[in-house]
Amino acid sequence: MLNYKIKKANITLIEDFDQTIPPVNAMVGELNQVWTNLIDNATDALESCPDSKLTIRTRQEMNFVKIFIIDNGPGIPTEIKTRIFDPFFTTKDIGKGTGLGLDVVNRIVKQHNGSITVHSEPGNTEFLVCFPIHG
Numbered sequence: 001m002l003n004y005k006i007k008k009a010n011i012t013l014i015e016d017f018d019q020t021i022p023p024v025n026a027m028v029g030e031l032n033q034v035w036t037n038l039i040d041n042a043t044d045a046l047e048s049c050p051d052s053k054l055t056i057r058t059r060q061e062m063n064f065v066k067i068f069i070i071d072n073g074p075g076i077p078t079e080i081k082t083r084i085f086d087p088f089f090t091t092k093d094i095g096k097g098t099g100l101g102l103d104v105v106n107r108i109v110k111q112h113n114g115s116i117t118v119h120s121e122p123g124n125t126e127f128l129v130c131f132p133i134h135g
Helices: 028-046 101-111
Strands: 002-006 009-016 052-061 064-071 115-121 124-132
Touching (some): 028 124
Parallel strands (some): 009 052
Antiparallel strands (some): 052 064, 115 124
């Protein structure tokens, strides 16, 4: 467990990596954009949250690599959950977001034959990115 000062919030970063996962055929630069967008959104959600935690976890299940980005922020309201991957949809203030981050994430993940899902409730938001190992 590491403590980082991210943005203006103190966030505890929990790295829980399965070191035995085999390599996945992917474009590293594009996946970097996926992780950057997901982590940036999580840190934004944690900005005003006391005892903020961000967990990044990797696991292998059968022929898939699973990457979890989990935060203990306020959660995504049910009424907008179905729209978060839509282009130009944002809950951020003007000038803080374009609404393209999760749209881009979704497109990149699909280009890599993967999937992305979200489960969210107050205190626990989990984005799960799944890639086939031999994809």
